[in-house]
Amino acid sequence: MKTKYILAATCAALAGFSSALAGGEGWSHDFDAAKKQAAGDKKDLLMDFTGSDWCGWCIKLNDEVFKHDAFKTGVKDKFVLVELDFPQDKSKLSEETQKQNEELQGKYAVQGFPTILLCDSEGKPFAKTGYQAGGPEKYVAHLDELRAKKVTRDKSFDEAAKAEGPAKAKALIAALKAMELEDETVSAFYPDVVEQIKAADPKDETGYAKELAAKEKFAAFEQELNGFARKQDHAGALAFVEKSAGDFEGEQKQQIVVTKAMIYAQMEKFDEAIKAVDEAKALAPESDMAARFDGFKKQLEAAKEKSKDKPKEGAKEEEAKEEAAE
Structure with missing residues (x-):
């Protein structure tokens, strides 16, 4: 469920190629120098956007894959390795490197860590991945599959x-x-x-x-919806979603209707939320998203039952008045 109303984005150094803080020997922190090397050596770029001292999955990827000789040997003839670190301890990076990394994060629209981008020597991405379990040999094989793209x-x-x-x-x-x-x-x-x-x-x-116009239209919808989310205006968001649903079709409309279910759930209107889930599923029952609706519906039903045990706000106020009167 991709809508940003519910989901938020998750979770020095020295220039040159001699060493890197997390990845170890063989990693660069200088993007421009890495591109030049990749062009000269006819290699691709492997860009690791990481939080080396706080991101658990980044640390696992480094410990399980990047530190090992099997990885370094497997990629040395194919990639120039670039580490773009966003540590909590900023003293690890020069101001120049911090600025470079922030600019690249924006340019490549990186929202979570670790993000691994495979790019050609011009810096144009052709594949994206992240943490993969299985160790260095399996990760190298995974990268080879991505290079086929x-x-x-x-x-x-x-x-x-x-x-x-x-x-x-x-x-x-x-x-x-x-x-x-x-x-x-x-x-x-x-x-x-x-x-x-x-x-x-x-x-x-x-x-x-x-198709492109439809995607741009949906992106504009999401942006406006996020404005309601920032203000915690559930009623406004609900009215906007209901108004907008008729402007879309297929899986995009399905996303909008299930967003309505999520807003109802936040408002603790669970009957309406469950009804909206059923409506969303009927719009595109074979979609990847629809396969998750049954689980979501069960969560809503459980939340509904749990809410029955909570005293209503009106009852709380009445009880408080009675206690004050006594």
């Missing part, structure tokens, strides 16, 4: 260069979808590709422009 991307770009019209647009769309990146990342790093798709398919035979 770049192969698919580049192959599709080559096909697009030889095509025209909707065929060109389809090849470019295939390149973007192969990477499975967030829409914000695509907009930030591949805007030229998006424009090429629109130019090659002005009648939108691929449906890409329609």
Whole structure:
């Protein structure tokens, strides 16, 4: 349930390539220098956004994978390693490095740690991952699978260069979808590709422009909804969601309706929340999100039963008045 109304985003150094604080030898903290090295050595970039002294999963990833020789050996011919640290102890990093890391966090829209981005030597991302259990050998194999996304991307770009019209647009769309990146990342790093798709398919035979417009519309919806969340205005949020639901369809409408259920739950209107969950499920019963609705409904039913044992606010006030009168 992706809506930001309920979910919040979770959870020096020296320049050069000689050492790193958490990852150990072989990691850089200088992004520009890392790009130059990657271009010269014909390698990709592995960017580790981490909180080295507070993020539990970051520490596990470092201890279980990055520190080991099997990892370093497995990636040395493929990646230039870049550690972008956000420690609580800021004395570990120079002001210059802190500024660089904050700028890169914004540029790459990183919201949680650890975030591992695989990028080409120009810094364009082609895959994203994080913590993976199983140790260094398994992680290296995982990275190799992700590198295949770049192969698919580049192959599709080559096909697009030889095509025209909707065929060109389809090849470019295939390149973007192969990477499975967030829409914000695509907009930030591949805007030229998006424009090429629109130019090659002005009648939108691929449906890409329609899909893109729908995503932009939903992003605007989320942004406005977050304004109600910041003010803790549940009634306003509920009215806005109910008003907006008719403007969307399919899984996007499903997300909006289940958001309504979440708002009702925060208001402790559990019957309305349960009804909204059923309504959301009926909109797209085969969606990935719908598969989680039964569990959510059980949680609401349990919360409803628990709420029966809580004295109502009116009853509390009446009881207080009686006690004062006595």
